[in-house]
Amino acid sequence: MLPLVDQVFSGRTVTVFAYGVTSSGKTYTMQGNGLDDRGVIGLVVDEIFKRLGAAGGTLSMSYLELYLDAPYDLLVPPSSRRKLQILSTSSAGTTSSHSSAPPLSFGTSIHLPALSTHHIESPEAFRSLYAQAAGNRSTGATLLNSSSSRSHAVLTLYLTLANAVVGKLHLLDLAGSENNNLTGNNPSRMKESSAINTSLTALGLVVSALNDNAKAISKAASKGEDPKLKLIPYRSSSLTRLLSDALGGSSLALLIVCLAPGTKFRSDLVRSVG
Numbered sequence: 001m002l003p004l005v006d007q008v009f010s011g012r013t014v015t016v017f018a019y020g021v022t023s024s025g026k027t028y029t030m031q032g033n034g035l036d037d038r039g040v041i042g043l044v045v046d047e048i049f050k051r052l053g054a055a056g057g058t059l060s061m062s063y064l065e066l067y068l069d070a071p072y073d074l075l076v077p078p079s080s081r082r083k084l085q086i087l088s089t090s091s092a093g094t095t096s097s098h099s100s101a102p103p104l105s106f107g108t109s110i111h112l113p114a115l116s117t118h119h120i121e122s123p124e125a126f127r128s129l130y131a132q133a134a135g136n137r138s139t140g141a142t143l144l145n146s147s148s149s150r151s152h153a154v155l156t157l158y159l160t161l162a163n164a165v166v167g168k169l170h171l172l173d174l175a176g177s178e179n180n181n182l183t184g185n186n187p188s189r190m191k192e193s194s195a196i197n198t199s200l201t202a203l204g205l206v207v208s209a210l211n212d213n214a215k216a217i218s219k220a221a222s223k224g225e226d227p228k229l230k231l232i233p234y235r236s237s238s239l240t241r242l243l244s245d246a247l248g249g250s251s252l253a254l255l256i257v258c259l260a261p262g263t264k265f266r267s268d269l270v271r272s273v274g
C-alpha cells in the first residue's frame, strides 16, 4: 500500500478495490475490526496523516454507496437519504445541467453536485466520521453472511498539498458476487444480488477492454501503425461511470481479491483469480 500512498502524494488518482464472493472478507479487509485490528482504510489514513505533517496540506473525504446501481451519500443522516445525480462533463468542458464543478470533484469528467465532502483534521476525526457513515450502509442477512453488504461502498480521500498538488484515493468495498443457490436470497435480496452481479460484470468488461487496448497500443507501436482501440464501456453501470477517471489513463488501481475457503466456493475462486 505504501507505494500507492506515494503516488497519491505525487498527484495521481489511485483506486483500491476489495473484490470477491460474498462473505470472503472484503469489508473486514477494508475496514478491519477496531483500532487494534485496522483494515486498509485505517492504515492508509494514519499513513496519510503521518506524511501530511511534513508535506503540509489538507485531507477531505466523501463516502457514498451504490445501492441497486444508484448512488447515496453515506455522510448524511439516513433521514435525509436521497438518490444522488451523476453528471458528466462534455468534452467541451461544460457539465450537463450544471455550469461549474464543485471544488472537490469526484472525477474530472464526473460530478455528483449533492455529494457532501468533509474536511478531516486528524485520524481520530476520520474514525468518528467513518464509523457513523459505515453504520448507514445497506446491509442484510443472507445464509452466507449475517451482515452482508448489499451495496458497493466508495470512500474517496481528497489530498491537497501545500505545493498545490492534488491527489485522490478511492477505497472501494465492493459488494460480493453472489450465487443465489448458496445465499438463499428472497426476492428483494435477489434484486440486490442481480444489481451487484450486473455492475461487477460491467467492471470486469471495462478492465478487460482497457487491457485489450493496452495490448493493441503496444502491438501497433511495434509495427509503426495506429492502434485500433475498443470503446471502453464506462457507461454501462453507475460503478464504472463513477470510476471512469480512475480506471485507465495515468490512474493506478490495486485489486485485492478475497477468497472464501470451502469446496462450495470453488468455481467462485477460479473466476475471482482468473
Ligand SMILES: Nc1ncnc2c1ncn2[C@@H]1O[C@H](COP(=O)(O)OP(=O)(O)OP(=O)(O)O)[C@@H](O)[C@H]1O
Binding pocket: 020, 021, 022, 023, 024, 025, 026, 027, 028, 029, 145, 147, 148, 149, 150, 174, 175, 176, 177, 258
Ligand atoms: N481475515 C479474517 N479474520 C477474521 N475474521 C474475518 C476475516 N475475514 C472475514 N472475517 C469475518 O468473516 C465474516 C464475513 O466477512 P465480511 O463481512 O468482511 O465479508 P464480505 O466479503 O464483506 O461479505 P459481503 O460481500 O457479504 O458483504 C465477518 O464476520 C468477518 O468479521
